[in-house]
Amino acid sequence: MSEEKLTSSFNLVQQLHFLYIGIVRARGLPGNCDPFVQVQVGSYRGTTKHFEKKANPEWKQVFAFSKERIQACSLEVFVMDKASGGIIGVVCFYVPDIPTSLRQEAPSPLWFKLADQNGRKGERSSGELMMAIWMGTQADQVFPEAWHADVANIRSQSIGDTRSKVYLSPILWYLRLNIIQAQDLVLRDKTRKPEVFVKAFLRNNTAVRSSISLDKSINPTWNNEEIMFVAAEPFDDSLILSVENRIGYDKEESLGKCAIPLSKVQKRALPVAASAEWYNLERVVREGEDKTEEKFTSRLQIRISLEGGYHVMDDSIHFSSDFRPTDKMLWRPPIGVLELGILNATGLLPMKWRNQKGTTDAYCVAKYGPKWVRTRTIVDSLAPLWHEQYAWEVYDPYTVIKIGVFDNGHLEGGWGRDGKMGKVRIRLTTLQTDRIYTHSYPLIVLQPNGVKNLGELRLALRFTCYSFTGLLSSYLQPKLPKMHYYHPLTSCQIHYLTKQATKIVSQQLSQVEPALRKEVVECMLDVNFFDKCSQRTYKANVDRINAALRGLVLAWKWFDGIQTWQNPILTILAHLIFLFLVNNPELILPTIFSYSVLVGLWSFRYRPRHPPHMDLKLSLAEKIGREALDEEFDEYPSSRQGDVLRAKYDWLRSFVAVNTSYLGEIAILMERLSSPLNWRDPRATSLVIVFCLAACIVTYFIPLKILVGAWGLFVMRHPKLRVGPPQMPLNFLARLPTRVDSML
Incomplete structure (x- = not known):
């Protein structure tokens, strides 16, 4: 529309x-x-x-x-x-x-x-x-x-569940723990060599254990082994550390414990190592033992800090709505305001039965940054009218706002769970500034029995920037805070910490009145989006890669046609151009950049007129079979019968899930490389065209050998000059739009 x-x-x-x-x-x-x-x-x-x-x-x-x-x-x-x-x-x-x-x-x-x-x-x-x-x-x-x-x-567990509400996600910090060594451990069994490790526990998180120290003595060392948690303000909890000795298979004894209040932990925002401190371990007294029979002086040396320089991810980085670090002192000023008007929904399908007829009690949830909003519940209506408007400050245009529609399952006739009716993701870089977008988005849900269109959601959006220069300069800045590049986290750490953050956000939002239920928060945060085993997603990622490489395939076919003289006139013209460029090599780069400018200007007429939405064709949702759906909705471990079949099936699904994630990353990279001139992001395309014009002029007046020499020296620069955030071209590439926003 x-x-x-x-x-x-x-x-x-x-x-x-x-x-x-x-x-x-x-x-x-x-x-x-x-x-x-x-x-x-x-x-x-x-x-x-x-x-x-x-x-x-x-x-x-x-x-x-x-x-x-x-x-x-x-x-x-x-x-x-x-x-x-x-x-x-x-x-x-x-x-x-x-x-x-x-x-x-x-x-x-x-x-x-x-x-x-x-x-x-x-x-x-x-x-x-x-x-x-x-x-x-x-x-x-x-x-x-x-x-x-x-x-x-309408009878309800809480009529407050029907009101609108604005929520704020808890302020999350990464808690970094580096285990150095322990001293003067007291062993109960002194006849065998100790196998000592440290177990750390924080409320709302499972216990994490270190590796077993290679020093089989009462003074073990761990060489700064790192353990990380996610902690939420206010810091009322304590980190519990326990030094354990493995005495047999699945058996261990505690050699001492200590509790460290998080309110006393050092906060840091710069890439400077925290100071190492010694903590006394309290003896764990068994039943029948005398606590005073020997003096307990064991100590544990660790580095512990709350990391304010990282952005704590509570959802996938590809759908993130915020990249700011935790420490507010590192925040940049906002670059604009995003306004969202949740208008109405039409053609909703009944989600429950009440008074012997199908009905729906629909409400919307929108998330951007730490701010969540929930509209009021429109009771017993298949065409609800909300007309509620909300606004967010924008700090980075390469962010996504998510809007989900849910059926209130806590009113009369509900099942006690809020049913998902569809979700819309809109990336801000696909919006032009100071323009009102009013569009109806289909509400598509993939269920075990197939894909369903549950209606349409009508939204109005407007992205207003304070400074257009500041908006364009954000395309050349690192996407994540600098701490992610100076001390990067591994993919396994990010995956584990994201699970922790999602759990904390879900628990805290479920305690507010009216509560945001666990199933709603997990749906909005796209839990397990990239980790699930899905033949459909695997095939869709392959198709995305093929579509991104379509330009290279067409170029190869064109060159093959030149070789085979399918069109003699075109072939002769290509030979003349080739001989001209060989004779004048300084015109090769200007010709390429000029051609890119023409392609970008020609593509302007085909630019998108509204933000993208869930694409059934791209997601292969209409072609998926029952066997593939059964695999996609099967849980871990598999519920299928047969131990051998279950083991092979789970191994196959794990293998496919890993490859699906890799293919998704490759597809994102390929789409970014092929997207600068397609006007999906109008500002990025304008920057590319301006750059091509400038490059055309520069490469015309500067000899090619100087440019090639400068490029070679830059590529072969000393490793010390490579430490820090990525350079501007990589930052720009990381912000180019992809079609992952339209994936179901």
Whole structure:
């Protein structure tokens, strides 16, 4: 769908009008009642919590009624007694007379005298109710915390699960531990040589053990063996270290333990080694032993630090929405703002049954950087309207915003899990600045019985940059913080630490009200996207490589046609050009760069008109067979029968998973090499064209032998000059768009 201009209070979304009722407090109620407030507009109602035996209760609760659904002319606010079920008092309003607030904030609350059921204020009624009533929009400040009354008649484990909410991921740090040596270990069995290792444990993580020291003595050394964890602020936990001695197969005894509070661990942001410190080990007393029978003076020397110079990855680096280091002192200023308008969804399929009919309770979750947003749940609708707008600061354009649609499984008729209905990934480099993109994206889900299109999600996006020069300069900067290049982590470390970070983020977001469930967080973070065994992904990566090499294949076919004289006129022309370039070698590079400029300008007419989305053809989702689906959704270890078959099957799947990941990396590299002139990223293509123009001029006036000599000296430069972040061409290459964003 083509882009369009949206004009509203939120600029990207349409105004939705709501009737807000803010219940603050009451006074003068009978002292023996259990008061609560019930707000009713026609058939819609909302209820506050009740207080026991309290004459002056305080609620501070806001209800919201969609103006489109209001069909009644009267609003009734009842103060009721929970114990007797009777009405203490009532306040009535005429809906058309309710004022509209234009300040996007709640008006000052007022006291209203309670009347009896017949509307009389006198001896039969007692007490007053403080509340605020106004007409507003979703731009009002109280909108995220308001209780939408259209879910009041739906039984739920928590009605709070239906509200909108903004979340922040916990601040994560890498915890680096270098084990140096131990001294004066006390052995219980002194007749055999010790096999000592160190076991480290941090809450929310499994225990990690070092290798067995090669020194078979009471003073073992480990030569700075490294162990890493992911820790989250606030640092209330302690790192538990235990020195263990292996005494047999799967048997070990503890020679001492120590607890190191994370709040006392040194933080560092620069590539400077942390200082080594000695920690006393406490003796582990067995049952029946006397703790005072010998003096325990064992020590452990380690280096321990919280690494603020790294970016802690909680999802795949290819889909990452943030590359900033943990330490805020190393942050660069933001380069722009990303605005997202979640408009509506259409054609959703029923996800559950309620009142003998299929229905869906849909909500959206969007993640960019550490900020997560969740829209309100639209109950019992296959075409929900959200029209909620959110904004994020952008620090790097080569980032991805993810928007997922889920079915609320905690309302009446749900299964207790929020069902995935589809996800959209949009890379910011595919967006032009200061342009509103309004497009409908298909919601595609791959299930064990095949691929399903569960509807469409309509979004509006706008990327605004503060400085266009700063935006272009970001293409030449390292993608990751410098610490990743001075002290790089291995692929195994990154994989293990990403699992830890995902687990911590999932646990903390599930403790917020309303909670983001584990299945939602894992879906948004693309857990196991590159690690799963999938014939479909394997074949799709092969096709991506072939597509990226299509230009070389066409060039070879063209040259083969020249050799075989398929077109004599073209062949003669090619010979003349070849002889001219041989006679004038200084024109070879200018000719190549000029041709690249022409190809880039010619491709401008075929540039994408909207951000890419999930591509069924690219993902081979429509051609996948039942056997391949059974393999892709099978868990580890395999659930298939037969021990021999299971062992061979798991080995084959592990082999294919590794090769699939390698093929994906190769496909990404090939697509980046072939993408500078395809206008997938308009700014990158413009930079390439400008560079080609400049290179054309430079290579024309500077002799080729000087350029070749300078290039050779640069390639053969001293290894000391290669330490540090990658050079600008590699940084630019690492930011070029790939089609991995469209992979299902």
